[in-house]
Amino acid sequence: MTNPIGDIGGADFILAIGTNTTESHPIIGLQVKKAVRNGATLVVVDPRRTEVAGLAHYHLRLKSGTDIALLNGLANVIISEDLVNKEFVDTRTEGFEALKETVARYTPEYVEQITGISADIIREVARGYATAKNATILYTMGLTQHVCGTHNVFAVANLAMLCGHIGKPHSGVNPLRGQNNVQGACDMGALPNVLTGYQSVTLEEVRSKFAEAWGVGELPATPGLTVGEMLEAAARGEIKGMYIMGENPVLSDPDADHVIHALEKLDFLVVQDIFLTETARLADVVLPAASFAEKDGTFTNTERRVQRVRKAIEPVGEAKPDWQIICLVATAMGYPMQYGSPAEIMEEIARLTPSYGGISYQRLENGSLVWPCPAPDHPGTPILHAGKFARGLGKFHPVEYVPPAEQPDEEYPLILNTGRRHFHYHTGTMTLRTGALEEYYGREHLEINPADARALGIADGERVRVVSRRGQVEVTARVVDTVPPGVVFTSFHFPDVAINRLTNPARDPVARIPELKVCAVRVEKIA
Amino acid sequence: MAEVTLTIDGKQVTVPVGTTVLEAARQAGIFIPTLCHDPDLTPWGGCRLCVVEIEGMRNLPASCVTTATSGMVVHTASPAVVEARKTIIELLLANHPMDCLTCGKNGDCRLQDYAYMYGVRQAGFAGERHSYPIEDDNPFIVRDLNKCILCGKCVRACAEIQGKNVVDFAYRGFNTRVTPAMDSTLAGSDCVFCGNCVAVCPVGALQEKGLRSSARTWEVKKVRTTCPYCGTGCTFDLNVKDGRVVGVTSCDGEVNGRALCVKGRFGYGFIHHPDRLTRPLIKRNGIFEEATWEEAIGLVAERLGAIKKEYGSGALGVLSSARCTNEENYLMSKFARAVLGTNNIDHCARL
Amino acid sequence: MPNVTLTIDGKQVTVPAGTNVLEAARSAGIFIPTLCHDPAIPGFGACRLCVVEIPGMRNLPASCVTTVAEGMVVYTASEAVIEARRTIIDLLLANHPQDCLTCEKNGDCRLQDYAFMYGVRQTSFHGERKNYPLDDSNPYIIRDQNKCILCGKCVRTCQAVPGRSVIDFGYRGFNTRVVTAMDVPLGESECVYCARCVAVCPVGALTYKPMAGKGRTWEIEKKTVTCTFCENGCTFDLNIKNGKVIGITAKEPGPGRPLCLKGRLGLELLYVDEPLTPMLKKDGQFVPVSWAEALGLEGVLSRIKELEGKKQA
Numbered sequence A: 001m002t003n004p005i006g007d008i009g010g011a012d013f014i015l016a017i018g019t020n021t022t023e024s025h026p027i028i029g030l031q032v033k034k035a036v037r038n039g040a041t042l043v044v045v046d047p048r049r050t051e052v053a054g055l056a057h058y059h060l061r062l063k064s065g066t067d068i069a070l071l072n073g074l075a076n077v078i079i080s081e082d083l084v085n086k087e088f089v090d091t092r093t094e095g096f097e098a099l100k101e102t103v104a105r106y107t108p109e110y111v112e113q114i115t116g117i118s119a120d121i122i123r124e125v126a127r128g129y130a131t132a133k134n135a136t137i138l139y140t141m142g143l144t145q146h147v148c149g150t151h152n153v154f155a156v157a158n159l160a161m162l163c164g165h166i167g168k169p170h171s172g173v174n175p176l177r178g179q180n181n182v183q184g185a186c187d188m189g190a191l192p193n194v195l196t197g198y199q200s201v202t203l204e205e206v207r208s209k210f211a212e213a214w215g216v217g218e219l220p221a222t223p224g225l226t227v228g229e230m231l232e233a234a235a236r237g238e239i240k241g242m243y244i245m246g247e248n249p250v251l252s253d254p255d256a257d258h259v260i261h262a263l264e265k266l267d268f269l270v271v272q273d274i275f276l277t278e279t280a281r282l283a284d285v286v287l288p289a290a291s292f293a294e295k296d297g298t299f300t301n302t303e304r305r306v307q308r309v310r311k312a313i314e315p316v317g318e319a320k321p322d323w324q325i326i327c328l329v330a331t332a333m334g335y336p337m338q339y340g341s342p343a344e345i346m347e348e349i350a351r352l353t354p355s356y357g358g359i360s361y362q363r364l365e366n367g368s369l370v371w372p373c374p375a376p377d378h379p380g381t382p383i384l385h386a387g388k389f390a391r392g393l394g395k396f397h398p399v400e401y402v403p404p405a406e407q408p409d410e411e412y413p414l415i416l417n418t419g420r421r422h423f424h425y426h427t428g429t430m431t432l433r434t435g436a437l438e439e440y441y442g443r444e445h446l447e448i449n450p451a452d453a454r455a456l457g458i459a460d461g462e463r464v465r466v467v468s469r470r471g472q473v474e475v476t477a478r479v480v481d482t483v484p485p486g487v488v489f490t491s492f493h494f495p496d497v498a499i500n501r502l503t504n505p506a507r508d509p510v511a512r513i514p515e516l517k518v519c520a521v522r523v524e525k526i527a
Numbered sequence B: 001m002a003e004v005t006l007t008i009d010g011k012q013v014t015v016p017v018g019t020t021v022l023e024a025a026r027q028a029g030i031f032i033p034t035l036c037h038d039p040d041l042t043p044w045g046g047c048r049l050c051v052v053e054i055e056g057m058r059n060l061p062a063s064c065v066t067t068a069t070s071g072m073v074v075h076t077a078s079p080a081v082v083e084a085r086k087t088i089i090e091l092l093l094a095n096h097p098m099d100c101l102t103c104g105k106n107g108d109c110r111l112q113d114y115a116y117m118y119g120v121r122q123a124g125f126a127g128e129r130h131s132y133p134i135e136d137d138n139p140f141i142v143r144d145l146n147k148c149i150l151c152g153k154c155v156r157a158c159a160e161i162q163g164k165n166v167v168d169f170a171y172r173g174f175n176t177r178v179t180p181a182m183d184s185t186l187a188g189s190d191c192v193f194c195g196n197c198v199a200v201c202p203v204g205a206l207q208e209k210g211l212r213s214s215a216r217t218w219e220v221k222k223v224r225t226t227c228p229y230c231g232t233g234c235t236f237d238l239n240v241k242d243g244r245v246v247g248v249t250s251c252d253g254e255v256n257g258r259a260l261c262v263k264g265r266f267g268y269g270f271i272h273h274p275d276r277l278t279r280p281l282i283k284r285n286g287i288f289e290e291a292t293w294e295e296a297i298g299l300v301a302e303r304l305g306a307i308k309k310e311y312g313s314g315a316l317g318v319l320s321s322a323r324c325t326n327e328e329n330y331l332m333s334k335f336a337r338a339v340l341g342t343n344n345i346d347h348c349a350r351l
Numbered sequence C: 001m002p003n004v005t006l007t008i009d010g011k012q013v014t015v016p017a018g019t020n021v022l023e024a025a026r027s028a029g030i031f032i033p034t035l036c037h038d039p040a041i042p043g044f045g046a047c048r049l050c051v052v053e054i055p056g057m058r059n060l061p062a063s064c065v066t067t068v069a070e071g072m073v074v075y076t077a078s079e080a081v082i083e084a085r086r087t088i089i090d091l092l093l094a095n096h097p098q099d100c101l102t103c104e105k106n107g108d109c110r111l112q113d114y115a116f117m118y119g120v121r122q123t124s125f126h127g128e129r130k131n132y133p134l135d136d137s138n139p140y141i142i143r144d145q146n147k148c149i150l151c152g153k154c155v156r157t158c159q160a161v162p163g164r165s166v167i168d169f170g171y172r173g174f175n176t177r178v179v180t181a182m183d184v185p186l187g188e189s190e191c192v193y194c195a196r197c198v199a200v201c202p203v204g205a206l207t208y209k210p211m212a213g214k215g216r217t218w219e220i221e222k223k224t225v226t227c228t229f230c231e232n233g234c235t236f237d238l239n240i241k242n243g244k245v246i247g248i249t250a251k252e253p254g255p256g257r258p259l260c261l262k263g264r265l266g267l268e269l270l271y272v273d274e275p276l277t278p279m280l281k282k283d284g285q286f287v288p289v290s291w292a293e294a295l296g297l298e299g300v301l302s303r304i305k306e307l308e309g310k311k312q313a
């Protein structure tokens, strides 16, 4: 996020794209509600009528996967109606002409054909966004193209820069991250192409700095493989061994049957987790890890805020904190790795990572710090790009709309959309074992529009089979008009509705995000 | 900003214009009891426990809704004030079950605090009592309206913090109560079980089901930490008793204040779930067998080392975790690059 | 001493012969609730809360008075046991005031602990209740017999010091209560206010008057100190609230540690931030006295003065 969460409540205009904020980020949802109570205009872009959509002044129920077209359409209106913040564009950005050229084609009428949103509404929303005093954009995985760093979600950033809604309070470009520490995992270099703080592995000076600090001769210089690529390489027999810590790709990654096949093919798999997950079952060795309550550390939330995790109890049984386990494995492999506490690890991180340079446990005792925080006396940076972009001038990156890889056809006439539920989290590993959440929301269902249900002869509460080109699951149907005709929705929280057996691993060429939000399916009644 | 100076219990206090007498007193370190007031919610002035005596004013005004003015002379603990507070507490107790014996809020209850403080041992008025059934048909919150003192904080918290309006006052007089629409239960309403109403309830009318049935308030140690679920990063206190996490309570979080969602507040049960892995496992002939740490680590090191030697670093891959700490992700990156010698490291951020 | 091995809740436990089942369970980390048991003076067996199930024995024996035997099998939390404990608590509550709201013992009361633990919210019996006047006839101990559960611990601990025996059981049936000789208030009795009884009372029937209204148990932090006024070395707790010592309370008396008023007052003088004026009984009336007199130091002090006066002269 470029701006803090607490900022959202003060916005005059909120454009929420593909985020069912009140369900998947409830506390951020409170800020949205607060802004609306204070008179802000809320625009929700989502095919489904979600809870937050119910609060919106404009609910744009676009066709799944057409967000970029819509965003380009908004930019088109802003440029053609001369609503551009000229001062901002002139002094703070570059590449405006290229953008102008690209979005010229995306007239509201053209975009209406692609998205199904009326041209008039597109105009109204564009005007509202451009003329608001402070406008903020919230989005989630529904839109994400790139994952980490600041120059990723181009279409959104283009819009914000066009209107100067960035680098000031109550505005900005704000991705809402799904998991507690996705931001931190990225920051720490748990990515194939960068080390901590997005320092590229391809840069010689970066590598030599780390090699020296880590006491090794040299570090690998070519970017590695992403999750999906690793699994593909494993399936081809090129990756032979994997070490998986705290992830459950069997349920969370697309095309589950393929994932299982790939992991089974490995010569050696070690999984480190708190439960025997669907992925851990495939392992040769399973290492019991401590939960968040059993260890010290830090998480970095979606607004880049680094916060303390504190040990409240001893690890259950013989479990150990992940950091200790990694040290044991490294040491056993001949690389002595030893730390007295996570605070010491943070000291090392701070030494090697400019954006974390001023962060220490001692400072965190007095409250959180928002990176970039380059020095021990630096207060942190809640608002990014104030006065200046990280790279100097903000660059417009024109992007074209590309239709989803898999379109509905005769055999698979419906679009399957997947997402999250308020009462659950990720693959359900934790939330299905709380003694409370699963008791209240214990079974998953498939949302289907009454029109589709009628056509298929499906009644509310009946069991159905959902089938895609890759797999199938059985689930109970819930007939509701919160999903539009032609779209069905469910979550990926429940192992017995392992919906990612159906989803499409086709990846966006740049960010390699699988197209989880859109895949073609057919729904059949179970006789 | 313009300021006013007033005198509270003989002490000169200077505060910004618009400050209430209650806030002014608190700033000066002078205690005034409150039941319906909450700094995060709109003032209501309903319970009258915060009454004070202000020279020149008739009656005793409620300090939480009285604005401080220049030259005001306030007495927060005069005999008339203390007498009024005693009467209010007696009236509340007249219609309150004497249930502290096993009440989950015993030890952290404002009504109890004030009864002790003002020496009100028993209700002075023996009147009719409510006998509402206790509502516990959901796994998160227990509602006992018999203990409700009608302070309205839950109503305001639901509306103003949670933006939901699930509960409101209904009926009149003796029968007044706080309830979801149509007198349904929380489970039958739109309630999302954020528990933000529970966090503000000054008494035991709203309680966390798990926490309050497994520990007494004085038995728990609180440890401040960050929520393990979504990327918002709410802060809360883990409540620990005998080495076990028995619940979660709000604190004043930097991101979330006292607000939490159902997962953060009620989703801690996985920590002690019997399914937790407690020993290393090694698969032999397709079956997992428990192993010592030494064996397991030795085997991992040996097999990863062998693959590296035979096929090169590129044949190894690591998945780090968006759920682990920064320190752990850092070490995993260091491990992949410095020990295994590969950049094949990623996590499920894309999902 | 020979050992015996028995099985408690499926766990093998080996203890010296002669140990009671309660101690054996505790040594194995197994919890059994007790009300009347005093490890310093065992063998009373009146409250029956400590019952356990031992196959082969009729009824449920009280573990605090049942001696272990080789091969014995004990269940400390079987359904029958839990049911029996619930009934006992229920019966105690039937005759107990609902007064935790402001009771000084709230938060450190065994009856309350067990009521919570066994989920007995309120009594299911509705009968006559005791209605004794509060006895606060002396400056040190408040006696509220309505809260007394007749565990007898106070009686036994008082009798354990030769020559004290100030209190005993009196009357019968529903009217049974712990009384002084002739049933006079404590202030008029032979009581020496050592507070041994207060230290052992599991409920709020006996509490310290100097601390009344000053703080709730959960607000108070305790720190143990040893009295040095005499060679017995009795132990006391400093009661600290918000950084201030608000009172001194006796720890449970151990063997050879009698506890006395003088010792407690001496510690009050040393540690309590705002100690109350000491009171001693003179001609049947409590009157304020100087600290020197309360601590019996008048003679010593005047002699010191005398000697120092001489030196200077």
Ligand code: SF4
Binding pocket: B096, B097, B098, B099, B100, B101, B103, B104, B105, B106, B107, B109, B110, B111, B112, B147, B203, B204, B205, C101
């Ligand atoms: S709400 Fe408070 S006063 Fe009422 S029973 Fe519970 S602890 Fe006692």
Ligand code: SF4
Binding pocket: B157, B158, B162, B164, B165, B166, B167, B186, B190, B191, B192, B193, B194, B195, B196, B197, B198
């Ligand atoms: S739990 Fe949340 S939604 Fe439900 S009544 Fe309370 S405040 Fe409202």
Ligand code: SF4
Binding pocket: B147, B148, B149, B150, B151, B152, B153, B154, B155, B178, B197, B200, B201, B202, B203, B205, B206
């Ligand atoms: S339930 Fe609690 S917060 Fe709500 S009105 Fe009653 S006492 Fe107040």
Ligand code: SF4
Binding pocket: A025, A026, A027, A028, B227, B228, B229, B230, B231, B232, B233, B234, B256, B260, B261, B262, B263, B264, B265
């Ligand atoms: S309490 Fe809810 S909103 Fe807050 S971090 Fe946890 S899961 Fe997210």
Ligand code: SF4
Binding pocket: C147, C148, C149, C150, C151, C152, C153, C154, C155, C178, C197, C200, C201, C202, C203, C205, C206
């Ligand atoms: S006064 Fe206390 S110690 Fe004595 S019998 Fe009664 S409850 Fe037991």
Ligand code: SF4
Binding pocket: B101, C096, C097, C098, C099, C100, C101, C103, C104, C105, C106, C107, C109, C110, C111, C112, C147, C203, C204, C205
């Ligand atoms: S003695 Fe115990 S149960 Fe009785 S009123 Fe006092 S605290 Fe409550």
Ligand code: FES
Binding pocket: B033, B034, B035, B036, B037, B044, B045, B046, B047, B048, B049, B050, B051, B062, B063, B064, B065
């Ligand atoms: S606190 Fe002021 S009226 Fe309730």
Ligand code: FES
Binding pocket: C033, C034, C035, C036, C037, C044, C045, C046, C047, C048, C049, C050, C051, C062, C063, C064, C065
């Ligand atoms: S403790 Fe054993 S009978 Fe009372």
